[in-house]
Amino acid sequence: MSTSDITTKTIEGYAAQKVGALLELFQYDCPQVGPWDIEVEITHCGLCHSDLHLIQNDWGGSTYPLLPGHEIIGIVKQKGSLVQELEIGMRVGIGWQGSSCGKCEWCHQGEENLCLKQEATCVGHFGGFANKIVADSRFAFPIPEPLDSVNAAPLLCGGATVFSPLLQHNVDATMKIGVVGVGGLGHLAIQFAKALGCEVFVFSSSPEKEAEAKKFGAHHFLSSTHPNAENLVDLLLYTSSGSVDAKSYLKLLRPKGKLVIMGAPKDQQVDLEVFDLIVGRKTVCGSNIASAPVIRKMLQFAALHGIEAQTELFAMQDINLALEKLANNEIHYRAVLEN
Amino acid sequence: MSTSDITTKTIEGYAAQKVGALLELFQYDCPQVGPWDIEVEITHCGLCHSDLHLIQNDWGGSTYPLLPGHEIIGIVKQKGSLVQELEIGMRVGIGWQGSSCGKCEWCHQGEENLCLKQEATCVGHFGGFANKIVADSRFAFPIPEPLDSVNAAPLLCGGATVFSPLLQHNVDATMKIGVVGVGGLGHLAIQFAKALGCEVFVFSSSPEKEAEAKKFGAHHFLSSTHPNAENLVDLLLYTSSGSVDAKSYLKLLRPKGKLVIMGAPKDQQVDLEVFDLIVGRKTVCGSNIASAPVIRKMLQFAALHGIEAQTELFAMQDINLALEKLANNEIHYRAVLEN
Numbered sequence: 001m002s003t004s005d006i007t008t009k010t011i012e013g014y015a016a017q018k019v020g021a022l023l024e025l026f027q028y029d030c031p032q033v034g035p036w037d038i039e040v041e042i043t044h045c046g047l048c049h050s051d052l053h054l055i056q057n058d059w060g061g062s063t064y065p066l067l068p069g070h071e072i073i074g075i076v077k078q079k080g081s082l083v084q085e086l087e088i089g090m091r092v093g094i095g096w097q098g099s100s101c102g103k104c105e106w107c108h109q110g111e112e113n114l115c116l117k118q119e120a121t122c123v124g125h126f127g128g129f130a131n132k133i134v135a136d137s138r139f140a141f142p143i144p145e146p147l148d149s150v151n152a153a154p155l156l157c158g159g160a161t162v163f164s165p166l167l168q169h170n171v172d173a174t175m176k177i178g179v180v181g182v183g184g185l186g187h188l189a190i191q192f193a194k195a196l197g198c199e200v201f202v203f204s205s206s207p208e209k210e211a212e213a214k215k216f217g218a219h220h221f222l223s224s225t226h227p228n229a230e231n232l233v234d235l236l237l238y239t240s241s242g243s244v245d246a247k248s249y250l251k252l253l254r255p256k257g258k259l260v261i262m263g264a265p266k267d268q269q270v271d272l273e274v275f276d277l278i279v280g281r282k283t284v285c286g287s288n289i290a291s292a293p294v295i296r297k298m299l300q301f302a303a304l305h306g307i308e309a310q311t312e313l314f315a316m317q318d319i320n321l322a323l324e325k326l327a328n329n330e331i332h333y334r335a336v337l338e339n
Numbered sequence: 340m341s342t343s344d345i346t347t348k349t350i351e352g353y354a355a356q357k358v359g360a361l362l363e364l365f366q367y368d369c370p371q372v373g374p375w376d377i378e379v380e381i382t383h384c385g386l387c388h389s390d391l392h393l394i395q396n397d398w399g400g401s402t403y404p405l406l407p408g409h410e411i412i413g414i415v416k417q418k419g420s421l422v423q424e425l426e427i428g429m430r431v432g433i434g435w436q437g438s439s440c441g442k443c444e445w446c447h448q449g450e451e452n453l454c455l456k457q458e459a460t461c462v463g464h465f466g467g468f469a470n471k472i473v474a475d476s477r478f479a480f481p482i483p484e485p486l487d488s489v490n491a492a493p494l495l496c497g498g499a500t501v502f503s504p505l506l507q508h509n510v511d512a513t514m515k516i517g518v519v520g521v522g523g524l525g526h527l528a529i530q531f532a533k534a535l536g537c538e539v540f541v542f543s544s545s546p547e548k549e550a551e552a553k554k555f556g557a558h559h560f561l562s563s564t565h566p567n568a569e570n571l572v573d574l575l576l577y578t579s580s581g582s583v584d585a586k587s588y589l590k591l592l593r594p595k596g597k598l599v600i601m602g603a604p605k606d607q608q609v610d611l612e613v614f615d616l617i618v619g620r621k622t623v624c625g626s627n628i629a630s631a632p633v634i635r636k637m638l639q640f641a642a643l644h645g646i647e648a649q650t651e652l653f654a655m656q657d658i659n660l661a662l663e664k665l666a667n668n669e670i671h672y673r674a675v676l677e678n
Contacts, residue, residue, distance in 0.1 A: 106594060114594035114619060244613060255445060255453035261613050268613035274583060274600050277625030280453060284623050286616030
């Protein structure tokens with residue numbers, strides 16, 4: 001895409017005109033930059049499974065034209081009168097969450113990702129597969145200098161999603177952390193858990209991923225269906241998609257262990273019995289993106305420890321190629337679009 | 340039962356000779372009192388649904404003759420050479436857990452209820468529906484003076500089970516606590532949540548229980564299937580039996596809310612989808628009795644706040660009548676046997 005029209009009143013991106021359609025060039029009028037808003041010239045945008053779910057309306061509620069993209073990196077070009085922290089010319093990142101009410105108890109306590117009136121960057125709004133976006137500055141985060149834009153883009157949603165439960169559940173370096181799946185989320189989860197100082201167990205049904213999992217920081221690589229695999233980890237991050245055989249995964253937990261589920265295909269069932277939870281006092285829970293303060297911490301932590309996504313870079317106009325490879329599970333490990 | 344033979348080398352109790360049988364008078368040789376053991380003359384023993392499950396071998400693994408009973412109150416009659424805290428003549432209580440390995444990390448950190456080698460008072464051992472018992476002193480707790488023996492007996496298992504998650508999950512007085520079910524566990528859960536200073540919501544399908552639920556301390560009494568009931572509580576203690584419609588109960592939770600399941604019938608399914616957990620970052624977990632330190636705290640807290648079970652008292656020889664009423668859900672709210 002040409003960025004020559006960046007200063008006009010039109011934004012150009014790629015949108016699906018109907019359920020499951022290929023993305024096509026699409027223009028819309030640039031919204032007014034409100035007092036809390038910034039206008040961002042997008043340089044990169046990561047491609048997340050959620051974008052695919054939105055295009056295919058897997059969760060219901062998608063509206064078309066649908067312009068996805070919510071792992072945005074770009075440069076601030078304009079700012080509203082109340083924006084203090086961000087300056088024109090700064091490099092910022094924007095993730096899944098686009099806004100919150102700002103008035104409820106969750107917003108008050110810095111847990112905007114729990115706000116019942118939150119809105120997503122690309123649900124009911126036009127997202128990041130575009131040349132620019134007008135965004136709420138409270139959900140745009142300065143990108144620390146050491147992070148490369150291409151490999152940092154996937155941190156905004158994927159990285160935040162896997163980092164958040166490590167913080168929520170007070171993970172410390174004495175704990176044993178498991179990761180199910182070595183994909184877009186999983187390869188980031190392994191790196192964060194390793195950097196937190198934990199002993200890292202990776203469970204996968206793809207033996208060929210062992211070498212890379214260990215390169216990302218795994219200490220152990222096991223088949224998740226190994227008959228003797230049990231009582232191993234304190235926290236198990238389930239990053240795969242498909243139905244969750246919670247009964248088997250709960251067996252991998254040590255007493256007090258927690259299974260955290262973060263993929264969200266449509267109608268994804270969790271199969272378990274009460275005894276699986278009661279014996280050893282175990283937990284099944286979900287992770288939904290991350291709060292703004294946690295995203296800030298995540299970016300600082302990633303910069304300090306050199307954590308970044310392993311990416312395949314596509315030109316923005318090749319968005320449909322990237323989507324096809326993602327749908328076929330052929331991306332290692334995260335696709336990023338570049339303007 | 341006569342207690343005239345309390346000083347002989349025989350213990351008399353009531354045992355099932357086979358799966359589902361009525362309990363019959365049964366004698367066994369009094370075990371040696373080891374260095375850490377105490378011999379307790381049983382005055383009272385509460386009747387818990389778990390006893391029924393054991394008799395009926397609902398969980399598999401029951402061995403017969405099976406002498407149940409694990410909500411014991413009695414008087415220390417003998418003590419081993421290493422027992423320091425307990426003295427002959429003291430009134431003590433004994434609950435579900437009878438022993439632990441004493442050597443694992445969970446035992447080291449005072450979470451013996453997570454020990455993988457723990458044993459139960461009346462599984463593979465003869466329990467509390469008897470005139471006496473020889474027990475590991477580390478799992479026998481002094482009963483604070485203000486507590487009545489009859490109404491304190493059910494605290495040892497039922498009380499511990501509902502109190503423990505309130506502590507584990509750091510409940511404070513600003514939180515909203517829900518209780519599903521107004522029965523043996525539920526009526527204790529309401530009292531503990533009220534005494535912790537919380538706003539207490541009771542969910543029940545029995546409208547006739549509203550007055551008593553409010554007497555126990557409930558602020559609100561709602562039908563659990565009320566179509567508008569959602570986003571109400573931070574912690575929901577599920578004390579009912581039967582399959583858990585987790586999907587509906589998760590809706591009752593506020594963001595970050597937790598559903599704690601404590602009943603454990605055989606093959607009890609938990610029905611939910613991943614989205615139910617991810618939206619609002621919710622949790623489903625189990626509670627398994629309580630650690631020894633938590634049982635001590637629970638007894639002190641109950642004594643301070645006047646929390647006790649509402650009981651129906653039976654003579655020990657009427658154990659089968661009590662079991663029948665329990666099986667028919669006719670006990671209000673907890674049966675206690677007396678020698």
